[in-house]
Amino acid sequence: MNDKVAPLHTSAKSTDPSKVTAWSLIKPYWVSEERWSALGLLALVIALNMLLVYLNVQFNTWNREFYDALAGKNASQFLHAMFQFSYLASAYIVIVTARTWFRQLVEIRWRTWLTTRFVERWLGDFAFYRIERDRLADNPDQRISDDLESLASTTLSLSLDLLSTVVTLFTFASILWHIGGPLTFTVASTTITIPGYMVWAAALYAFVGSLVMLRFGRPLVAINYQKQRVEANFRYFLIRVRENSEQIAFYGGAPTERKQARTTFQAIVDNWRGIMTYTKRLTIVNAFYNQLASVFPIFAAAPRYMAGAYPIGTLFQIADAFGTVSESFSWFISSFTTLAGWRATVNRLREFVRSIDEQHTREAMSPATEHGGINRHVTDTPTLKTHDLVLALPNGAVLSRPGSLDLRKGARVIVRGASGTGKSTLLRALAGLWPFGEGSIEVPVDAKLLFVPQVSYIPVGTLRAAIAYPAEAKAFTDDAYRAVLRKVKLDDYVGDLDADAHWTQRLSPGEQQRLAFARVLLQQPDYVFLDESTSALDTPTERFVYELLLRELPDAAIVSVAHRESLDAFHTETIMIVRESETAAA
Numbered sequence: 001m002n003d004k005v006a007p008l009h010t011s012a013k014s015t016d017p018s019k020v021t022a023w024s025l026i027k028p029y030w031v032s033e034e035r036w037s038a039l040g041l042l043a044l045v046i047a048l049n050m051l052l053v054y055l056n057v058q059f060n061t062w063n064r065e066f067y068d069a070l071a072g073k074n075a076s077q078f079l080h081a082m083f084q085f086s087y088l089a090s091a092y093i094v095i096v097t098a099r100t101w102f103r104q105l106v107e108i109r110w111r112t113w114l115t116t117r118f119v120e121r122w123l124g125d126f127a128f129y130r131i132e133r134d135r136l137a138d139n140p141d142q143r144i145s146d147d148l149e150s151l152a153s154t155t156l157s158l159s160l161d162l163l164s165t166v167v168t169l170f171t172f173a174s175i176l177w178h179i180g181g182p183l184t185f186t187v188a189s190t191t192i193t194i195p196g197y198m199v200w201a202a203a204l205y206a207f208v209g210s211l212v213m214l215r216f217g218r219p220l221v222a223i224n225y226q227k228q229r230v231e232a233n234f235r236y237f238l239i240r241v242r243e244n245s246e247q248i249a250f251y252g253g254a255p256t257e258r259k260q261a262r263t264t265f266q267a268i269v270d271n272w273r274g275i276m277t278y279t280k281r282l283t284i285v286n287a288f289y290n291q292l293a294s295v296f297p298i299f300a301a302a303p304r305y306m307a308g309a310y311p312i313g314t315l316f317q318i319a320d321a322f323g324t325v326s327e328s329f330s331w332f333i334s335s336f337t338t339l340a341g342w343r344a345t346v347n348r349l350r351e352f353v354r355s356i357d358e359q360h361t362r363e364a365m366s367p368a369t370e371h372g373g374i375n376r377h378v379t380d381t382p383t384l385k386t387h388d389l390v391l392a393l394p395n396g397a398v399l400s401r402p403g404s405l406d407l408r409k410g411a412r413v414i415v416r417g418a419s420g421t422g423k424s425t426l427l428r429a430l431a432g433l434w435p436f437g438e439g440s441i442e443v444p445v446d447a448k449l450l451f452v453p454q455v456s457y458i459p460v461g462t463l464r465a466a467i468a469y470p471a472e473a474k475a476f477t478d479d480a481y482r483a484v485l486r487k488v489k490l491d492d493y494v495g496d497l498d499a500d501a502h503w504t505q506r507l508s509p510g511e512q513q514r515l516a517f518a519r520v521l522l523q524q525p526d527y528v529f530l531d532e533s534t535s536a537l538d539t540p541t542e543r544f545v546y547e548l549l550l551r552e553l554p555d556a557a558i559v560s561v562a563h564r565e566s567l568d569a570f571h572t573e574t575i576m577i578v579r580e581s582e583t584a585a586a
Contacts (some may be wrong), residue, residue: 020350020357026155029113041106048099049164054090056324057171062088063320068313086468103156117430118144118352127356129433134394136355139232143352146228150345158335158342170185173199176321179314188402201300202322208287213528216281217336224344225272227417230267237264244299282337289330297322323453376432376441380536383408384430384447384527384557389439391422391429397438398580402426409526411557412550414567417577426577427451427529430549454532456516458504464497467518476522484518487548489541509536528553530560539566546570 029037062084069077122128122140131137180198184191193198219449240525241248241257247306248257297319305315327334374389384407391399407413430435430441431451443449458466464481465473490511507515513536520528528549543566549558550570560567568574569574 006049007077020353021352022346025349028117029110032113034109034113038109041102041109045099045103045104045106045160046163048095048102049160050167051095052092052099053164053168055088055095056168057175059089059356060172060175060317060320060324064313064317066313067316071312094108103160107153107156108157108465111149113146113301114152115144118148121356126433131355136358137352139236140230140352142228142235143348144234146232147345147348147352150342151349154338154342154345158338161335162331164333165328168324172321172324172328173202176202176318176325179321180301180311180318181309185457198297198300198318198322199325202297202326203329205293205296206326209285209330210332212285212289213282213332213336216285217278217340220275220278220282220337220340222344223271223278223388224341225347227268227271227275228348229355230264230271230343234261234264234268238260243502245505279337286334293323293326297326355443369553373435374429374437374439374441377430378444378445379440380445382444384444384449385442386430387442389426389429389441390437391425391434392437393437399425400577400579402575402577407527407555407557407559410555411559411573413559413573413575414571415558415559415561415575415577416563418579421577421579423577424531427531427559427561429449444526447527448523448525449527449529450520450523451529452520452531452533454515454535455509456512456519456533458507458515460502461502462498463493463503466503467515467522469519471523480522484521486512487521487552487577488515488518488545490518510538510541513537514541517549521551522555525556527557528559530558530562532562533564534564534567542566 029035032038062081065077066081066085068074069081122131122144128140176198177196180196182193182197183197184193237260241261241351248254260477298315300322301315301318304310305312310318320352332339374391386405388404389402391402393399400417402422415426417423425434429437431449432441457469459469462473464476464478467481467484468475478497481497485494486489503515504512513533516533534545542564546567547570558571560571577579
């Protein structure tokens with residue numbers, strides 16, 4: 001993946017994210033740094049498509065010669081036709097295989113580019129956090145994984161098929177116009193001649209079919225959008241049960257989860273029944289259309305054939321050309337279901353892009369940021385400071401007023417206050433995750449900050465990667481890993497550094513918290529913020545890890561959010577957080 005990341009769409013930085021269009025999602029790749037290789041491969045695929053159109057023309061001519069040979073019982077002409085078919089068919093197989101391979105190559109390159117940009121934008125600037133915090137979009141994992149795959153593959157498939165269809169249409173319409181000839185008939189002593197009437201008949205046939213298809217199939221767009229959402233919700237539910245299996249088992253919550261599973265899956269069933277209803281209607285229309293298409297060209301060409309205008313071989317050539325022209329005119333019908341799914345995919349991606357682009361706009365429009373919000377910036381100040389800091393809820397209600405703080409290196413500070421006063425919110429603000437409120441925060445330019453929540457995130461993978469997070473596993477030596485594991489009394493796992501596991505499930509809550517302290521020791525931060533980070537430890541173990549922390553990081557500032565009075569012994573300063581309503585009452 002490239003280091004320089006382009007916008008997700010051409011107007012990603014615009015002030016009006018609602019202008020996200022299907023074209024703005026499709027265009028960026030084709031004008032990106034990969035444009036020349038991408039356009040070259042696309043040109044190759046288009047050229048192969050054109051060769052297939054040429055071969056189809058040759059097959060159409062072969063139809064006439066083959067059936068004329070059969071009708072005339074001409075053995076030498078028949079053998080020549082069979083020989084001609086063999087090399088046409090061989091060429092067709094080679095070209096269609098090459099086209100498929102190169103089209104798949106374009107698809108995966110496009111998808112890789114899209115995925116890189118979407119992941120970078122989603123993970124960049126805490127967008128992933130804000131989207132979940134403010135509930136801006138559901139199931140971003142599905143949109144990045146499934147919807148991007150669908151955008152690349154379906155867009156390419158539809159556009160290439162449409163291009164081939166247009167070329168095929170004009171090519172075979174010309175053939176049909178020439179060999180079908182005009183239709184002449186008399187109405188009330190007036191002679192009427194319709195030139196190329198078979199082309200007009202094919203166009204009229206496809207036009208009527210398209211109108212009927214649109215009439216019965218329009219609701220599929222909304223239903224396909226809903227299908228992707230309910231499928232993702234059910235998948236998320238199953239993942240949640242798997243990852244919280246022990247807690248659910250302790251609570252005896254299987255019956256409740258079973259009921260929730262039925263409810264969640266029922267949404268899929270209900271949506272599927274809607275798909276069944278409209279698919280049934282489309283199937284009826286398609287089946288009728290296709291069955292009629294097998295005899296309609298013969299019926300339309302029969303008057304001139306009966307009049308001896310052309311031999312039976314030409315009749316079959318006309319029928320074949322009519323079928324191709326009609327199929328080209330009917331591209332909308334044959335692609336309607338795919339188009340409906342593609343449109344639903346585009347709508348979901350547009351919504352996702354808007355959620356990323358609008359995150360700062362929504363924060364700026366919040367009543368809690370009408371005066372600029374909390375301004376966090378990096379400066380050359382020697383200590384981490386806050387100035388007139390006010391913490392608020394997104395609706396503008398003031399939560400608490402921590403005011404002006406000065407957290408110097410080596411400080412030992414404990415943050416206290418009743419539940420719901422905003423102690424954890426203070427840490428979020430210091431981390432740059434909470435803009436709601438007023439005041440400013442100054443962070444030393446070279447300072448390394450590490451926040452340790454009550455339940456630390458532990459990625460699935462090797463133990464060394466779990467300890468090193470958010471750094472890379474190769475950032476530290478094996479000896480360093482073993483040393484910190486022993487220091488936090490996780491000696492039993494010293495030999496498991498390369499073991500690949502779901503460590504959240506394998507480690508007990510207390511072991512997970514000790515692993516979080518191993519991270520702190522390994523990464524040696526300048527500021528450590530601990531949010532109830534020893535809640536799962538007994539008092540002796542809690543005392544042990546704090547003594548270890550103070551001994552190993554004597555110059556680091558340690559800020560602890562805690563309720564236990566036993567932690568007072570490890571801190572020299574106290575910050576009391578009082579809820580605004582309580583201050584007003586006093």
